[in-house]
Amino acid sequence: MKILAFDIGSNYSSIALHDDGNINSFSVPASPRQRPDWEYLFSKLELIPNQILNSLDGLAYANGPGSYTALRSTAVFLKAIAYAKNIPIFPISNLEALAWQAKDWMDSFPVEINVALNADQGKFYHASYKLSSQNIETVSSPKICSSEELEKIANKDKILVGEGWLLLSDKDNLLKSVQANASSVASLALHYINQGNHFDNIDVDPIYLSETTFKKLNS
Structure with a gap:
């Protein structure tokens, strides 16, 4: 199966092509609120848009x-x-994709992964997931939280993933090697496809969390 995946964040752009088990990817820093340079991303994987798009089984x-x-x-x-x-x-939560990527660094299962990414105005996106060797389940859905709330979570004996934790004091349980990229998006999309999940193209809109949808984390 051939899946072309993208992970476009506020400070990076990433593209990955999954082709029958082989993944080729590229990531580059980007300026906040800068629109993606699609031609540049395609070129870094040596892809000709018209050719590759005609051979895809799906997008993620x-x-x-x-x-x-x-x-x-x-x-x-x-x-x-x-x-x-x-x-x-195939829409994939970037928080969940990071947790899924952490699976490669685990020695035993099940394990809970707490993911945090930077949001605007000193806030953070947070979610947690339970990983087994073959599956992933949501423990807490994506929310916006403060640095104080994030610090409380970081002080617990949990595995931490994501750039959001870097702004806090160093934590021994932070997996700094796990970083956002389109490869984990493609991998998780294929996992769900293999499980028989189906996605509808009319329900693939982005997830926007803002102050109007602010949810306090349980203390």
Whole structure:
């Protein structure tokens, strides 16, 4: 199966192609609120857009939470391709994709992974997931939290993943090697496809978390 995946964040852009078990990916830093340079990303994987898009089985993208500009640009771009080529889009939470990537670093299961990414105005996106050797389950859904709330979570005996934790004091349980990229988005999308999950192209909009949807974490 051939899946083209994107993870476009506020400070990075990433593309990955999964082709029958082989994953080729590229990531590059980006300026906040900068629109993705699609031609540049395709070129770094030596992909010719018209050729690769005609051979895809599907598209996948990290649909948030995150930068409004980056997420909206990605969704609009991929929806147009999906419609023109009649292929599905697989929306994947970037927080969940990071937790899924952490699976490769675990020695034993099950394990709970707490993911935190930077949000605007000194806030953070947080979610937690339970990993087994073959599956992932949501423990707490994505929320916006403060640095004080994040510090309380970090002080607990839990495994931490994501750039959000870097702004706090160093933690021995932080997996710094696990970083956001499109490879984990493609891998998790394929996991769900193999489980028989189906996605509808009309329900692939980005996840926007803002102060209007602010949810306090349980203390």
